[in-house]
Amino acid sequence: MNYDIAVVGAGPAGLSFARSLADTGLRIALIEKQSELALAEPEFDGRDIALTHLSVRILEDLGVWARLTDDDRSPIEAARVLDGQSPYVMNIDTKGGKPGVLGYLVSNHILRRLLFVEARRFDNIGIHTDVAVTSVTTDAARALVSLSDGRRMESRLLIAADSRFSETRRMLGISASMYDFGRVCIVCRMEHEHAHERIAYECFQYGRTLAVLPLTGKCCSIVVTAPMSDKDSIMSMDADRFNADIQARFGHRYGDMRLVGRRHAYPLVAVHASKFVTRRAALLGDAAVGMHPVTAHGFNLGLSGQNLLAGEIRNAVARAAAISTGSLLQRYERRHMRSTRPMFHGTNEIVRLFTDERPLAKLARTLTLRVANRLPPIKRAIRNRLTEIPLR
Numbered sequence: 490m491n492y493d494i495a496v497v498g499a500g501p502a503g504l505s506f507a508r509s510l511a512d513t514g515l516r517i518a519l520i521e522k523q524s525e526l527a528l529a530e531p532e533f534d535g536r537d538i539a540l541t542h543l544s545v546r547i548l549e550d551l552g553v554w555a556r557l558t559d560d561d562r563s564p565i566e567a568a569r570v571l572d573g574q575s576p577y578v579m580n581i582d583t584k585g586g587k588p589g590v591l592g593y594l595v596s597n598h599i600l601r602r603l604l605f606v607e608a609r610r611f612d613n614i615g616i617h618t619d620v621a622v623t624s625v626t627t628d629a630a631r632a633l634v635s636l637s638d639g640r641r642m643e644s645r646l647l648i649a650a651d652s653r654f655s656e657t658r659r660m661l662g663i664s665a666s667m668y669d670f671g672r673v674c675i676v677c678r679m680e681h682e683h684a685h686e687r688i689a690y691e692c693f694q695y696g697r698t699l700a701v702l703p704l705t706g707k708c709c710s711i712v713v714t715a716p717m718s719d720k721d722s723i724m725s726m727d728a729d730r731f732n733a734d735i736q737a738r739f740g741h742r743y744g745d746m747r748l749v750g751r752r753h754a755y756p757l758v759a760v761h762a763s764k765f766v767t768r769r770a771a772l773l774g775d776a777a778v779g780m781h782p783v784t785a786h787g788f789n790l791g792l793s794g795q796n797l798l799a800g801e802i803r804n805a806v807a808r809a810a811a812i813s814t815g816s817l818l819q820r821y822e823r824r825h826m827r828s829t830r831p832m833f834h835g836t837n838e839i840v841r842l843f844t845d846e847r848p849l850a851k852l853a854r855t856l857t858l859r860v861a862n863r864l865p866p867i868k869r870a871i872r873n874r875l876t877e878i879p880l881r
């Protein structure tokens with residue numbers, strides 16, 4: 490139970506970080522409270538993750554992208570944003586730029602499965618399942634982790650990647666700002682009559698928002714956000730009524746729509762840690778920043794963050810230097826904060842504005858879409874921020 494790096498949480502962030510460092514020879518432990526079977530065969534959880542171009546590049550490097558079939562990855566070629574009951578549409582596409590795709594949708598359970606397949610290939614990655622972390626301490630010499638089965642683990646560096654409600658973050662004494670939107674996000678898949686032309690829709694309606702995201706064939710991922718008080722009625726609505734409701738809210742654009750499988754609900758709580766590092770420890774993924782899903786950036790930030798930290802560690806290994814110095818960890822924190830802070834606060838402001846239904850806010854919503862739509866530099870900036878298309 491002696492490792493170079495102990496990672497708490499084998500979710501997409503923890504798995505991708507371990508895989509990123511697999512060929513350094515470092516001994517890495519992944520500690521996960523779920524079973525090995527749940528990691529090897531994760532169930533569909535309703536989330537279809539919109540991946541930016543930067544994320545695709547990182548997943549290529551991790552060997553995951555090549556493992557996806559064409560059916561697993563659905564390109565998005567344009568995005569349309571609507572507000573209230575207005576037919577006005579803000580359109581985002583890649584016109585005049587390359588590549589012709591804004592991003593790709595890949596199901597979260599497929600990403601988890603393939604990241605696990607990749608991590609399991611390496612002997613220097615030890616995967617400890619069915620155990621939770623009960624306490625952590627770090628000192629000048631090492632990090633110590635106690636596990637729920639009574640074992641203790643010692644490492645040079647400790648990583649908390651155990652979700653936005655991270656217990657490890659708390660045990661490390663790192664505070665976090667939490668925004669409970671008092672809303673719920675309900676996700677599911679629906680089949681439909683007409684083709685979606687690879688267009689993603691975000692409809693900021695009054696009372697609810699509805700995102701309709703294009704998957705392979707005549708199928709889409711539905712994301713409804715609504716006040717928490719509406720959760721039970723939406724989740725228990727019989728399929729026929731649910732189909733008719735979504736169809737009407739979407740203006741019958743795709744003709745008949747039909748629920749496929751179950752609906753899944755997630756409370757909308759956004760989290761940003763006050764710092765990402767402390768002595769011999771760092772936060773990754775949602776444990777560092779848990780985003781509201783409207784800008785589809787949670788896992789994208791998790792991937793870029795683990796890429797930054799893994800890059801710093803690789804450089805240290807190449808120089809035969811220490812992998813957990815304060816200066817190394819602070820470089821990661823500085824660089825990652827630079828991208829997460831504006832994205833986190835910007836996203837929360839968008840959510841606040843587009844869920845505000847007072848008359849002045851409605852006017853501001855209308856104007857925001859029209860101004861952004863008509864000013865090419867603003868639109869380009871939004872597009873580049875959302876898609877991370879490499880600058881040319």
Ligand SMILES: Cc1cc2nc3c(=O)[nH]c(=O)nc-3n(C[C@H](O)[C@H](O)[C@H](O)COP(=O)(O)OP(=O)(O)OC[C@H]3O[C@@H](n4cnc5c(N)ncnc54)[C@H](O)[C@@H]3O)c2cc1C
Nearest residue numbers: 498500501502522539622651652774775785786787788789
């Ligand atoms: C509805 C919805 C839609 C989304 N859409 C997008 C999108 O389009 N694009 C995007 O980029 N992101 C999106 N996200 C965000 C994305 O799903 C998350 O950012 C991502 O899953 C976070 O990964 P993670 O590994 O940090 O955390 P998690 O996925 O939460 O994994 C944490 C892991 O840690 C384990 N764990 C927890 N506590 C302990 C403990 N004490 N001991 C051991 N193990 C522990 C858990 O079992 C779990 O396996 C969406 C999220 C939601 C809810």
